[in-house]
Amino acid sequence: MTEVAALAEQPRPNAIKTIGFMIASFPLRLVQFILIVTLAVVGIATTIVWIGIPILLVATQLTRWFGDLERSWVRSALHTPMPPAERQAAEGSWVRRWFAQLTDLTTWRDLGYLMLVFPIGVLEFVIGLVGIVLVPIAVWVVPAIGWLHGRLALALLGPPRAQRLEAKASRLQASRARGVDAAEAERRRIERDLHDGAQQRLVAVAMSLGRAKSKLNNDPEALRELIDEAHTDAKLAVSELRDLARGIYPAVLADRGLDAALSAQAAKAPIHVDVAVDVEPRPPAAVETTAYFIVGEALTNIAKHARASEAVVKVWRTDDTVVVEVTDNGQGGASLRPGGGLAGLADRAATIDGVISVVSPPGGPTVIRADLPCTW
Structure with missing residues (x-):
């Protein structure tokens, strides 16, 4: 259930990785489409003489294998939180197992995705080649297309809607x-x-x-x-x-908003802190308060443990989410451990269904990011 709960958050993919995904996927999609369509047509046409049944069995197995390959490929290249497929259990003879595979909804969702993604892959291949030459296309358009592709993959290859709603309910209950x-x-x-x-x-x-x-x-x-x-x-x-x-609840936050409140926090920090805030329109008070205390506690942790000389605080709004990002040039090695300071940040974010992520390789830098929804 924890893997399914991760579906709630899908970050925007990296432009370079997305271009590589678009270009490298095309020959794979071409092979997938030709193999599955050819085997399906030949298998159906020769079913009357029984030779078509093993051909259709191979087509079914390839469809499921290609579906799992696409899940892994989308997960790694587009950073889409795609859990492994949950398939219907099959026992007995090979005929019974094949029949179970044919009646498994996941198999047909795999087939639908593979058939749909081939013409989409042709367009993405062209856009990927153009993105190599035109920087604005690579910076602005390609990540958006990669994000949309990830959403399509989630819709067809991810868990069914009922299961996603159940996972969301469980996640909300845990966050509450x-x-x-x-x-x-x-x-x-x-x-x-x-x-x-x-x-x-x-x-x-x-x-x-x-x-x-x-x-x-x-x-x-x-x-x-x-x-x-x-x-x-x-x-x-x-x-x-x-x-x-x-x-x-600091008075400056209520009166002047996040920019002034975080600037006041930065001025009191024992290290140099740059602050950049762009959250218009102004988010709800609960979001502002959560962002304020996340930054404050993050700066306190940096001063105590990171051995950093400077930090950067960036806060911006994307649609109905406020993103808080705190970066320091310290020694790194931070992690979300139960009972630790960063776990406290995660608990505070969870009060409004927010999510904390930490990237902190040994030697630094450390990046703490909070995604705080403005509606819940």
Whole structure:
């Protein structure tokens, strides 16, 4: 089910890989089309003399094999989250097994894709050759076509719609559970900060004022010192409450949006941080808050563990998704481990059905990306 759940996210493929896919796929598609059509026609025509049955058996096996090959090819070249085929179990004699294959919906979906993708492959082959010469075609058009091809492959070669909806429901249920856990952890943090910070300050204020009251008539100098002490503690309590409120929802984020809020975060970071934000139209408050805290926690992790000298924060909007990307030039080796800091980012993103991905080879750089939907 976890593999099927990955269908919810399909990144846009790399232009160079997509051009290679378009060009290299054409001879494969040509061979597939000729073999399957020829074997099917010959097998059907000679079925009356029984020799057509083993020919059709070969055609069926090739269709299924080519379908699995296409799944692997699309998965690796176009970065499409394509799970392996789930085929109907077949037992008994070869005739029974063949009949099970023929009645398996996945076999017919394989055949439909292979027949449809041949004329599409001719067009993609031409576009791939043009993309080699014309850079704008390669940069803008080719990845979009590769993405569309991946969607077509998902529709025909991926799990049936009912199974995809079931996987989505399971993923949403899991993300909601993680969201509840994250909210509970946040509640405990607020309680701890109140108890260890502002509450202690206010208790100290009350004690200082009580002691000052006893000195009211007979020790003016001690009274002044106690009032000064209470005044200092009161200011510290107000400051800690202000910091706590800012940790819940920063005022600059509500008033001026992500650009100003993230720029303020970057200014406080111990390393140099470049910030670029383009999220118009302004996303919902829940998305802004999640993006803000993801960036903040990512920068904190970078300062503690990455040994980086600089970082780059990019936030942009694509249709109904806000993408947050934090890159650093540190030592790399980061990963999403249960209980780790990056797992906390994933839990926070999950509260709005967002997804966190981490690319961090040894030696760096590290790229943390969050895809946050604006509708859920």
